[in-house]
Amino acid sequence: MSSYNNTARFSEARRVAIFGGTHGNEMSGVTLVNLWTKNGTEIQRKGVEAVPFITNPKAVEKCTRYVDTDLNRAFTPENLSAPGGNDLPYEVLRAQEINRIFGPKGSPEAYDVIFDLHNTTSNMGCTLILESSKDHFNLQMMNYIKKSMAPASCLVLMNEHPLLKYSTSRSVAKHPVGLEVGPQPQGVLRSNIFEAMRVILKHALDFIELFNEGVEFPPCTVEVFRVLEWIDYPRDANGNIIAMVHPNLQDCDWEPLNPGDPMFQTFDGKTIHYQGSGTVYPTFINEAAYYEKQQAFITTRRETLVASAIIKA
C-alpha cells in the first residue's frame, strides 16, 4: 500500500471465501453456503474465485453454536500453532485446518477477503463488522455496500479495542469482513433475514469485481460505531443473572443510551439505570450466545473514518 494522502494501491482481490456455519445454529450463513456450494452461479464474478465454505460442520450438524469451544474465538496465535493433534478441542483443530486452507494468517498466501456470515438474536438489522480502522480496502467496500443498500440501513461496527478484540475465523484473510444480520433466533431461518444477507453479499462481490477491473474508488467517509465496552447482567453470588435487559432497552440497538436511562429490570420489577458518563450507542443487546460470555450488550460511540482513494495495484 502506498502513501496515506494519495491513492492507496492494493493487489487484486482474487481469492475470496464466504464462510457459513462458524456458529452452527446461525442459519442464514449455513443455508447460503450450502446453496452456493451446490450452485455457485450467484456468487460468480469476473476475476474473482469465490469459495463458499462451512467452517464448523459438526456444529452445523448438531444445530449448535459450537461443539467444544467457540470457533469464532479460536484463531489465536497459540491455538494456530498448538501441537497435540486429535487431543485438541474440535474447534481448535478446525481453526488449524482453516488456517492451512485459507491462510496462513498474516502471510502473503492468505486469502484476500473472507466474508463470515453470522446471525444474532439482537435487533441489529444489517451490520458489517470491521476489525481495523486502517483497512482502506474494507472501508471502501463497506461504503460501497452501504450506498448500494440505501435507503435500507447497513451499519458498520468496528471492534479494534485491544482487550475486547477476538480472534475470528475471518481474521485469517488479509481483509476480514463480518456480516451480522438480526434479529433471528438460533436454529431458525427467517426469509427476510436470509434475503438481506444475500443482498449484502451481492453488493460486496460487485465491489470486488469492479475493484479488480481497475475502477478507482475516490476518498470517502464511513460512519462507524466503535466498540467501547461490554456490560454484563447483574448476577448473584452463584453467577445466575438477577435482571433482564429492560423493556426500554430491548430491541433498541444503535439508539442512544443516556446516563440515567433504564438498562436492566430485576425479576421483581425494579429498574437499574445506566450509570455511564455520557451517551453511548448500545448493540448486541440480548444476544443469546453472550449470556455465557457475561455480555448483556456492548456500548459504542459514533465515529467518522476517512478512507483514502483505492485502486488495484
Place this chain on the structure above:
Amino acid sequence: MESVSFPPLSRVAVCGGTHGNEMTGVYMVRHLQKEKIDKIGSVSVSTVLTNPRAVEICRRYVETDLNRCFTEALLNSPVTDSSPYELRRAQELNAQIGPKGSKEAMDLIIDIHNTTSNMGLCFIFYSIDWFTLHILKYLQSKMASVEVRAIQLDIPIAEAYSLESVGKHGFAIEAGPQPNGVVRADIHNMVKEAVDHIFSWLQEFNSGSTFEGGEVEAYTLVKSIDYPRNPVTGEITAAIHSQLQDNDFKLLQRGNPIFMSFSGETVKYDGEDLYPFFVNECAYYEKKIAFHLARKIKLTLPPIKVTG
C-alpha cells in the same frame, strides 16, 4: 346453563425448564424458589425445574424431548440407568406431581414454555376443561392489552404426551416470540402477570366465588405442514414466506403464500381455510413441522363454583 361445582384446587405445580432453553419458565421457577414461595393464600404451590440437565446446557433436551414422554405407555414402561435421561426424568416427575390419573396427582399443573413463533400468550390443553377455559376467560378480561388464546389438542388423556397431562387439570402457557436461550423482559412480565392472575383466580374460586358462564373461542389442531424438502437429502429448500412469517392466527386461505424457495419461487397454500400457529418454531424443524393449522371453535362454558 347449569352451574357445575368442583372441589377446591389446593395443590398447584408451576413448572419451567421442560425445554431447557425456554428461559421464561426457567427464571420464573428459579425466582419463586429463591423467594421460597410455597403457598399463595389457600393454594399450596410446588415449583419444579423439570429438566435441570437441559437447563444447565441451555438445550431443549439432553437425549429426547421431555415433553413427549408423558403418555401412559411411556410412564409405565420399564426404565434402567441406560434409558434416555428424559424418560427416566418423566417417571420421576410423574411420581412427584402425579401419578397421572390418580387422586394423588396435583390439582393443577401449569407448565411454562416459550416459542420462537409470534403466538403472544396461549394456553395449550387437551380436554375441554372448564377450569382452563374459565382461567383463560378471566385472563382475557384482566389483560386487555394482550391477546390470550386457547389451543386445544384433541388427544385422549392416556395418549397425551406432555407434562401438564399428569395433573388432574393442567395447561401449558406458551409465550412468544422469544429466541431460545434468551429472556425478554416483555415476555417475562406478560407471563408473570398471567401467573399472578391465575393465583388470584384460584383463591377466588377456592373461597366460593361463582364464575359466570360464557363463550370462549379456541383453536383446535387439525394438521401440520412440513417445509418443502429435497427428496434425496431431506434438506429444506424453502423458508416460511415473509407474508406468513409472524402471522400466527391470521386466517390462511387457498392461494396465500406460505413458502419462498431459495431460488425465489413462491409456494402457495392449497387447502381449506384454517388458522396457522407455531409458524417457524425452531424446535419443530426436526419434527418436520413448518407450521400447524387449526380450526376455530366456540366453546360454551357453564358457570362454575367450588363444592361446599
